[in-house]
Amino acid sequence: PHKMSLEEPGRLEEERRLAYVGITRAMSKLVITYAETRRLYGNETYNKVSRFVREIPPQLIQEVRLSNSVSRPFGAVSRNMGGNSMSGDSMFAGSAVPDTGFNLGQRVQHSLFGEGTILNFEGSGAQARVQVNFESEGSKWLMLSYAKLQAL
Known part of the structure; x- marks a missing residue:
């Protein structure tokens, strides 16, 4: 509606x-x-x-x-x-972001944006980009090699 x-x-x-x-x-x-x-x-x-x-x-x-x-x-x-x-949120929940140690749906911490959830990704390894939905900042695309995300 x-x-x-x-x-x-x-x-x-x-x-x-x-x-x-x-x-x-x-x-x-x-x-x-x-x-x-x-x-x-x-x-x-x-x-x-x-x-x-x-x-x-x-x-x-x-x-x-x-x-x-x-x-x-x-x-x-x-x-x-x-x-x-x-079971699970989706058939893709938990899918690994190749060569990064991160997964879709994983909770992460960023020094500037705070806590968020990985929603999507492009690429693999150091060149991978991830889309993270932050609680206070909304959705952001980040280069993993620069973002310094910490797994929660």
Whole structure:
């Protein structure tokens, strides 16, 4: 739902009704997408999946990702069509950043930005860049060879 719908009574239910109509029109297969992150005025924002999608029974959802760079998992667990779920935040949680000693989802400390969580990476070894979501500073891309991150 649009954030303006949350402020006006009745608009949220109207958006829910419209979402339901759209979903029920699918004949055999429905694909729902959303943007996990957006860059707006130079700042990266992290979006949640719609509450209407979260209301769909988990056994009917199959999460598909096009690459293994996950910035935030869809839900608490990865799901497949059979209804079986895998433990962990995502199928990529804990994936190692090659030749660095760091993993996706790992908590780290930076001398300037404070504590954060590794969300994504590019490259390997000393030339690797990691995306860290800091509690007070938001998301930052850092060169590991300069950042001097400490594992928590």
